[in-house]
Amino acid sequence: MSKETHLPFSPLTKDVLERLRDAAGPDRVVTDPERMADYAEDASRLRRMPEAVVRASDASQVRRLFDLANRFRFPVTPRGLGTGLAGGAVPVLGGVVLDCSAMNRILDVDPVNLIAVVEPGVINGELKKAAAGEGLFYPPDPASFDTCSIGGNAATNAGGPACVKYGTTRDYVLGLEVVIPTGTLLHTGVQTRKGVVGYDLTRLLVGSEGTLGVITRLVLKLVPRPPAVTTLVALFRDMVRAMEAVHGVLTSGMVPSTAEFLDRRCLGLVGDLLPCEGANHAGAFLLLESDGHPEVIRREIERMGEVCLEKGASDVLLAPDAAKRERMWDVRRQVSLRIEESAPVYIPEDVVVPLGQIAPFVSKVPELEAETGLEIYCFGHAGDGNIHLNITASGEAAPEKVEAGVRRILAEVLRRGGTISGEHGIGTAKKRYLSMELAPDSIRLQRDIKRLLDPSGILNPGKIFDE
Amino acid sequence: MSKETHLPFSPLTKDVLERLRDAAGPDRVVTDPERMADYAEDASRLRRMPEAVVRASDASQVRRLFDLANRFRFPVTPRGLGTGLAGGAVPVLGGVVLDCSAMNRILDVDPVNLIAVVEPGVINGELKKAAAGEGLFYPPDPASFDTCSIGGNAATNAGGPACVKYGTTRDYVLGLEVVIPTGTLLHTGVQTRKGVVGYDLTRLLVGSEGTLGVITRLVLKLVPRPPAVTTLVALFRDMVRAMEAVHGVLTSGMVPSTAEFLDRRCLGLVGDLLPCEGANHAGAFLLLESDGHPEVIRREIERMGEVCLEKGASDVLLAPDAAKRERMWDVRRQVSLRIEESAPVYIPEDVVVPLGQIAPFVSKVPELEAETGLEIYCFGHAGDGNIHLNITASGEAAPEKVEAGVRRILAEVLRRGGTISGEHGIGTAKKRYLSMELAPDSIRLQRDIKRLLDPSGILNPGKIFDE
Numbered sequence: 001m002s003k004e005t006h007l008p009f010s011p012l013t014k015d016v017l018e019r020l021r022d023a024a025g026p027d028r029v030v031t032d033p034e035r036m037a038d039y040a041e042d043a044s045r046l047r048r049m050p051e052a053v054v055r056a057s058d059a060s061q062v063r064r065l066f067d068l069a070n071r072f073r074f075p076v077t078p079r080g081l082g083t084g085l086a087g088g089a090v091p092v093l094g095g096v097v098l099d100c101s102a103m104n105r106i107l108d109v110d111p112v113n114l115i116a117v118v119e120p121g122v123i124n125g126e127l128k129k130a131a132a133g134e135g136l137f138y139p140p141d142p143a144s145f146d147t148c149s150i151g152g153n154a155a156t157n158a159g160g161p162a163c164v165k166y167g168t169t170r171d172y173v174l175g176l177e178v179v180i181p182t183g184t185l186l187h188t189g190v191q192t193r194k195g196v197v198g199y200d201l202t203r204l205l206v207g208s209e210g211t212l213g214v215i216t217r218l219v220l221k222l223v224p225r226p227p228a229v230t231t232l233v234a235l236f237r238d239m240v241r242a243m244e245a246v247h248g249v250l251t252s253g254m255v256p257s258t259a260e261f262l263d264r265r266c267l268g269l270v271g272d273l274l275p276c277e278g279a280n281h282a283g284a285f286l287l288l289e290s291d292g293h294p295e296v297i298r299r300e301i302e303r304m305g306e307v308c309l310e311k312g313a314s315d316v317l318l319a320p321d322a323a324k325r326e327r328m329w330d331v332r333r334q335v336s337l338r339i340e341e342s343a344p345v346y347i348p349e350d351v352v353v354p355l356g357q358i359a360p361f362v363s364k365v366p367e368l369e370a371e372t373g374l375e376i377y378c379f380g381h382a383g384d385g386n387i388h389l390n391i392t393a394s395g396e397a398a399p400e401k402v403e404a405g406v407r408r409i410l411a412e413v414l415r416r417g418g419t420i421s422g423e424h425g426i427g428t429a430k431k432r433y434l435s436m437e438l439a440p441d442s443i444r445l446q447r448d449i450k451r452l453l454d455p456s457g458i459l460n461p462g463k464i465f466d467e
Numbered sequence: 468m469s470k471e472t473h474l475p476f477s478p479l480t481k482d483v484l485e486r487l488r489d490a491a492g493p494d495r496v497v498t499d500p501e502r503m504a505d506y507a508e509d510a511s512r513l514r515r516m517p518e519a520v521v522r523a524s525d526a527s528q529v530r531r532l533f534d535l536a537n538r539f540r541f542p543v544t545p546r547g548l549g550t551g552l553a554g555g556a557v558p559v560l561g562g563v564v565l566d567c568s569a570m571n572r573i574l575d576v577d578p579v580n581l582i583a584v585v586e587p588g589v590i591n592g593e594l595k596k597a598a599a600g601e602g603l604f605y606p607p608d609p610a611s612f613d614t615c616s617i618g619g620n621a622a623t624n625a626g627g628p629a630c631v632k633y634g635t636t637r638d639y640v641l642g643l644e645v646v647i648p649t650g651t652l653l654h655t656g657v658q659t660r661k662g663v664v665g666y667d668l669t670r671l672l673v674g675s676e677g678t679l680g681v682i683t684r685l686v687l688k689l690v691p692r693p694p695a696v697t698t699l700v701a702l703f704r705d706m707v708r709a710m711e712a713v714h715g716v717l718t719s720g721m722v723p724s725t726a727e728f729l730d731r732r733c734l735g736l737v738g739d740l741l742p743c744e745g746a747n748h749a750g751a752f753l754l755l756e757s758d759g760h761p762e763v764i765r766r767e768i769e770r771m772g773e774v775c776l777e778k779g780a781s782d783v784l785l786a787p788d789a790a791k792r793e794r795m796w797d798v799r800r801q802v803s804l805r806i807e808e809s810a811p812v813y814i815p816e817d818v819v820v821p822l823g824q825i826a827p828f829v830s831k832v833p834e835l836e837a838e839t840g841l842e843i844y845c846f847g848h849a850g851d852g853n854i855h856l857n858i859t860a861s862g863e864a865a866p867e868k869v870e871a872g873v874r875r876i877l878a879e880v881l882r883r884g885g886t887i888s889g890e891h892g893i894g895t896a897k898k899r900y901l902s903m904e905l906a907p908d909s910i911r912l913q914r915d916i917k918r919l920l921d922p923s924g925i926l927n928p929g930k931i932f933d934e
Contacts, residue, residue, distance in 0.1 A: 112714070112823035113884075135718060157663050168661065170670075171638065184908050192819040193851035194635065194889035196624045196674050197904050198931060199913045203637075203670035207663050224718045247579070251602060251691045253760050293720050296763050352659040356579035384660035417580075422661035437664050441651050445920070446666045452915055464665060 009095060009461075010073045012051040019072075020054060020096070023064035028055045028102075039079065039097040043144070044429050046087035050077070050097040057102050059216040062179040065098060069458040070181070077460050078210040080120060080152030083144040085348055086427025088156065088209045092462040100151050103216060106130050115174065115191060116220045120151020124158075127220075137225040139166035142423065143333070151215045157207035159423040161258040161332075164383025165291075166223070168423075170206045177217035178205055181454035191219045204449070209425050211460045212453045226291035229257065230301040231319040233274065233328050234308040235282040239263060242284035243359035245311035246382045249288065249304050250355075256304065258289035259383035260332050263362050266379045269338040273331045275324075276315055286313075286382065287332055332379070336390060339377050343392035345402060351413040352386045352422035361387070361416055368412060372405030373397065386422035389413075410436060426464045434465055476562060476928075477540045479518040486539075487521060487563070490531035495522045495569075506546065506564040510611070511896050513554035517544070517564040524569050526683040529646040532565060536925040537648070544927050545677040547587060547619030550611040552815055553894025555623065555676045559929040567618050570683060573597050582641065582658060583687045587618020591625075594687075604692040606633035609890065610800070618682045624674035626890040628725040631850030632758075633690070635890075637673045644684035645672055648921035658686045671916075676892050678927045679920045693758035696724065697768040698786040700741065700795050701775035702749040706730060709751035710826035712778035713849045716755065716771050717822075723771065725756035726850035727799050730829050733846045736805040740798045742791075743782055753780075753849065754799055799846070803857060806844045810859035812869060818880040819853045819889035828854070828883055835879060839872030840864065853889040856880075877903060893931045901932055 012020075021029045030036055030053035041047040051074070056062050069076045075095030082089050091097050104121035111134040118127060124138075125146040131138045141160035142148055148158070154176070159168045175189030189195060189202035205213055236242040239261075246259055262270070262285040271280035279285070286308065290300040305316045319325040340346045353361050365376050373393070380388040389409065393402050410420050410433055420437050421430060435443065443465055450467065451457070457467050479487075488496045497503055497520035508514040518541070523529050536543045542562030549556050558564050571588035578601040585594060591605075592613040598605045608627035609615055615625070621643070626635045642656030656662060656669035672680055703709040706728075713726055729737070729752040738747030746752070753775065757767040772783045786792040807813045820828050832843050841864070844857040856876065860869050877887050877900055887904050888897060902910065910932055917934065918924070924934050 110823075111718070113821040114717070115821070157667075159661055163661065167634075167638070170667070171634070180912075184912075186909055186912065187906060188909065190819070190886045191884050192821055192886055192889070194626055194630065194819045194848075194853050195886040196888050196890060196892050197886055198893065198901070198909065199679075199916060200624075200637070200670050200674050201909065201912065203667050207667050212666075223722075224720060227720045250581070251578070253691060253694045255690075296766070299763070352657070352661045354577075354580035354582070354659055356577075381661075386661050417658050419657045419659055419662040419664055421663050422659070423663060425663050426665065434665070439654060442653055442655065442665065442668065445647075445651075445653065445668065448919055449666060449916070452919055453912075 009075050009093060012074055012095065016068065016072045016074065017052060019068055020052060020065070023068060024054050024056060024061045028057065030055065039099065042082040042084045042087060042089040044085050044087040044090065044427065046090045046428055048090055048092050048094065050091040051094050053097045053099055055099040055102050059177065059179055059185055062098065062214050062216060063183045063185065065096065066179060066181050066183045066458065069096070070456050073456070074458070075461050076458055078214045080149030080155070081123065081147055083148040084152060084156060084427060085424040086429040088425060088427035088463055090428060092428050098214060100214065101149065109134050109136065111136060114222045116222055118150055118218050118220065120149060120215045120218065122150045124148050124150055124153055131222050132225055135225050136222040138172065138220065138222055140169045140172060150218060154206050154215055154218060155208065155210045156425045159386065161260055161381060164259050164381060165255045165257045170203055172221045173202055173206050173218060174221050175219040176202055176205055176215055178213040178215050180213040181459040186213070189219065193221065209427060209460065209463055211450060211463050228294040228297055229289055229291040230297045231287065231289045231325045231328055232301055232305050233317045234286045234288070234313040235276065235279060235315040236284040236313050238283040239362040240359045241312040242286050243382065245286060245308045245313060247355065248307040248311055250383065252303065252307060254290065254300050254304065256288045256383060257291040258287060259381065260287040261285060261379060261382040262332065262335060263378040265375065265377045266335050269342060270331050270335050273327070273334060275327065276317060282314065285331070287328055335379050336388070339390045339392060343375065344395035345393035345397055347391040347406060349389040349391060349406065349410070350421050350424040351389055351410065351418055352384065353413060353416050353418035355385050357416040357418065358382060358385055358387065361413070364412065368409055372408050373401060374405045376409065407433070428463060431464060476542050476560060479541055479562065483535065483539045483541065484519060486535055487519060487532070490535060491521050491523060491528045495524065495528070497522065506566065509549040509551045509554060509556040511552050511554040511557065511894065513557045513895055515557055515559050515561065517558040518561050520564045520566055522566040522569050526644065526646055526652055529565065529681050529683060530650045530652065532563065533646060533648050533650045533925065536563070537923050540923070541925070542928045543925055545681045547616030547622070548590065548614055550615040551619060551623060551894060552891040553896040555892060555894035555930055557895060559895050565681060567681065568616060576601050576603065578603060581689045583689055585617055585685050585687065587616060587682045587685065589617045591615050591617055591620055598689050599692055602692050603689040605639065605687065605689055607636045607639060617685060621673050621682055621685060622675065622677045623892045626853065628727055628848060631726050631848060632722045632724045637670055639688045640669055640673050640685060641688050642686040643669055643672055643682055645680040645682050647680040648926040653680070656686065660688065676894060676927065676930055678917060678930050695761040695764055696756055696758040697764045698754065698756045698792045698795055699768055699772050700784045701753045701755070701772070701780040702743065702746060702782040703751040703780055705750040706829040707826045708779040709753050710849065712753060712775045712780060714822065715774040715778055717850065719770070719774060721757065721767050721771065723755045723850060724758040725754060726848065727754040728752060728846060728849040729799065729802060730845040732842065732844045733802050736809060737798050737802050740794070740801060742794065743784060749781065752798070754795055802846050803855070806857045806859060810842065811862040812860035812864055814858040814873060816856040816858060816873065816877070817888050817891040818856055818877065818885055819851070820880060820883050820885035822852050824883045824885065825849060825852055825854065828879070831879065835876055839875055840868060841872045843876065874900070895930060898931060
C-alpha cells in the first residue's frame with residue numbers, strides 16, 4: 001500500500017467560500033452556524049459541524065464543487081435527507097456538506113415501460129405515491145420511507161420489510177447519472193430491465209455510501225401495484241416455534257410480502273398495543289402479509305395462519321380492515337422508539353444471520369446478556385434473517401464495557417455465518433468493526449477502488465474504512 | 468490513458484510448460500492438439516487454438532497458474548463449459564485456457580437456510596435437480612441450462628425465460644470465492660439474504676466475463692420450489708396486439724413466470740410445430756406461464772388467457788398436461804436452430820429495449836430489412852424487453868454490407884433507449900460495438916478497474932474492450 005496520505009485537509013478560506021458561491025450561486029451556499037447545525041448530524045446522532053453547506057440543484061454544480069475540493073483540498077460529504085443510522089452523512093472531517101435534497105424532481109413515471117426517472121432528493125414515499133397514481137409500485141420501504149431520499153436509499157442499498165418478496169434498492173436501480181470525485185459525469189447501467197454491457201458500475205455505486213460518487217439522477221424499475229394486501233399477527237411461546245412457522249410459510253410455495261418479528265423483550269415493551277390478552281408475556285410475535293389479487297391473498301393469508309397454528313402459535317389474528325392493519329403495524333413501528341426511551345444508552349445494530357440461525361441466535365441472547373451486562377432487543381425481518389439488534393445499557397455502564405459487549409455480540413453473529421449490517425451500512429458508526437468481517441485483502445482492494453475513483457480522497461472521507 | 472501496453476505476450480516455452488505441470492499436476496495440463504481443439508472455440512464459433520489447457524481442480528492451482536502467467540507473460544482464458552455466445556471463452560491471444568469444469572462439486576444444498584454452495588463447473592441443470600430434491604428452486608435458466616456451468620452463468624450474469632419473475636443470475640449470487648489475477652484469493656459478499664458491508668465486489672465480478680477474476684466457489688440463493696406450473700400459447704395477428712396482451716398481464720397484479728414471444732418470420736419457420744391451424748401465418752406468438760400453488764395458477768393462467776383474448780388474440784391454447792407443455796416449448800426451443808439452418812450467414816444478437824418499445828421495434832423490422840438487405844428474426848423474452856435478434860443473410864452477402872446492417876440495427880435499438888446485450892455479454896463478438904453504447908469516460912473507468920485487478924493484463928485479454 002502506498003503511504004501517501006490524503007490528510008490533513010485545508011480549512012475553507014474566505015477565498016474558497018467566494019469561489020463556492022460563484023460555482024453554485026450565492027443563495028446555495030450556507031455558512032450561518034444556526035442553519036448549518038441541521039447538517040451536522042444524521043439519525044445516528046453522531047455530530048460534527050461542517051464549514052459550509054452547498055445546496056446543489058444540478059450535476060454541473062456538483063462537478064464545480066468537486067473541482068474546487070480537489071484544488072483546495074477540502075472534504076465533501078454528500079447528504080440526502082439525513083435519515084441514515086450509521087453516520088454516513090456526518091462531515092466527520094469538516095469541509096462542505098453537499099445537500100442533495102433540492103434535486104428533488106420526479107422526472108418521469110412511465111406506466112408503459114414500468115420505470116421512473118428521478119433526482120436523488122425525491123422522498124421515497126413521494127415516489128411511491130407518484131407510482132401508485134399510475135397503478136405502479138416502488139417496493140423498497142425503509143422504516144423512514146416518508147422522510148428518506150431515494151439518493152440516500154441507493155447510496156446505502158436500503159432495505160425494509162418488503163425485501164423478503166421484492167428485494168432491496170439494488171434490485172430497482174437500473175441506471176444512474178453520477179458525478180465521480182474527479183469531476184467526470186458518468187452514465188451507468190440501462191433504462192431496460194436487463195443489460196450486461198461492461199462492468200456493473202451501477203451496483204458498484206449502489207451501497208458505496210456516497211464514497212465513490214454523487215448520484216444526480218436515477219432510473220428505477222417499477223412493478224405493477226399489487227391490488228390488495230392482507231395481514232396477520234401470530235403469537236408464539238418462543239422464537240423457535242415462530243421461526244418454524246416462517247420457514248413453513250416460505251417453503252409452502254407462498255412468498256409473504258412481509259415477515260416481521262419481535263422477540264420476548266420487545267413484546268414486553270409493546271405487547272400492550274395488541275388487541276390480545278397476554279401479548280406482553282408471549283415469547284415471539286410474527287406479522288405476515290400477502291399482497292396481490294384479493295381472492296388469491298385471502299386464501300394465502302388463511303393458509304399462512306394455518307401454518308402458524310400447525311407450528312404452535314398460541315394466537316393468530318387476521319386484520320379484517322385497514323384500521324386493524326394499522327394497529328398491527330403500530331406494534332412493529334413503535335418498538336425502536338420504546339426501546340430507545342427505555343434506557344440512556346442505546347445502540348441500534350443491524351445484523352443478518354442465515355435463516356436457520358434466527359431462532360438459535362435469539363435463543364442465545366439471554367446468555368449474551370448475562371455475559372455482557374447489556375440488554376438486547378431483537379426484532380426485524382424474519383424472511384431474510386435481518387435482525388435489528390437494539391442494545392441498551394444503564395447510564396452507569398462503562399463505555400468500554402458496552403463496546404466489548406457489542407463486539408462480543410457481533411462476533412457471535414459472524415460465527416453463525418452472518419454479517420454485521422444488512423441495511424444501515426458501515427458509515428462512521430461501524431467502521432471499527434469492519435475488519436471483524438472483511439479480510440485485509442478485501443479491504444485493500446476496496447481502498448484501491450476508492451482511490452481509483454477519488455484520487456485525492458475528497459469525497460466522504462473517513463467512512464467505511466480509513467484511507 | 469497510460470500508453471504502456473501489456474502486449475505482446477510471450478509464447479509458452481518448454482520450461483513454462485514444465486512449470487505448469489509442476490503447478491497443476493502433470494495430468495492436468497493438456498498440450499495434445501487433438502484434445503486442445505475442444506478448447507479452441509465456444510458456442511460463438513469464434514476460434515483460436517490455445518497453447519495449453521490447464522484443468523484446475525482447486526483455487527490453489529489457479530493461484531499458481533496466475534503466478535506463472537504474471538512471471539512469464541502469457542494470457543489465461545478461463546472457461547466453464549463453453550456455451551457462451553460472445554466468444555468470452557475463446558483464447559483470442561493464445562496462451563492457456565483455464566478449464567474450470569473439473570471444479571464441479573455441489574458442496575451443499577441447504578433447505579433450512581435456502582442456499583447452495585457450489586463449485587463453478589457445476590452444470591446449471593444439475594444444481595436445479597439437486598435443489599428440487601430438497602424442495603427448492605434455482606431459477607436462472609439460460610437456454611443451455613443442461614450444458615452450461617454456474618461459473619460461466621455468474622461470469623456473464625446469465626438470464627433466461629424465468630427472469631421476468633425471478634431475475635438474473637446476479638440476483639442469486641450471494642457470495643463468491645474468487646482468485647484475482649494478482650493471485651489473491653478473495654471472499655466477497657455474504658451467505659445471508661442481505662448484506663451491505665463495504666463495496667459490492669460480488670456484483671462487480673458477476674457479469675465481468677472472466678476478465679477480473681476466476682470464480683472458484685459460489686454461495687447461491689435458492690427459493691422454494693413452486694409446486695406447479697401451467698402454460699398457455701396465444702396467437703395474434705400482429706406484434707402490437709401481442710405486446711398489449713403482455714402489458715395487460717404484467718399490469719394486472721399477476722407475474723408470469725415466463726413470457727416468451729416469436730414474431731411473424733419465426734412463426735413461418737416453426738409454426739408447423741403448433742397444434743393449431745394457420746400458426747405459420749400468424750403475426751405473433753406468446754407463451755405465458757404461471758407457477759405456484761396449483762389452484763392459484765389455474766386461475767391465473769385462465770385470467771392471462773382472458774387478457775390475451777381481450778387484446779385480440781386469434782387463438783389461445785392451454786396446456787392441459789406435461790406432454791402438451793413440452794410441445795409448446797418445443798416451438799420456442801426449435802426457433803434458433805431453424806433460423807441458423809435457414810441461411811449460410813447467421814448472427815445472433817441479443818438486445819433489450821424498454822417494454823413499450825418491443826412492438827414498435829418489431830414493427831420497424833421490415834423497414835430495417837429493406838434498408839440493410841438482411842433478414843431479421845425476432846423472438847425472446849417479452850416480459851423484460853430482451854429480443855433475440857437473429858440476423859441472417861445469403862451466402863453472397865458482402866461481409867461489409869452485413870456489418871453495416873448489424874450496426875444500423877443496433878443503432879436503432881440504442882435510439883429507442885435499449886442496450887446491445889441483455890444476456891450474452893460483449894466478449895469478443897461484440898467488442899467493436901461497445902462504444903456505440905458506452906461513453907469514453909465509462910470505458911476508461913472500466914479499463915482502470917480492469918488494470919487495478921489485473922495489472923499485467925493476463926486474464927482473458929482482448930475481451931469487452933482492448934487494453
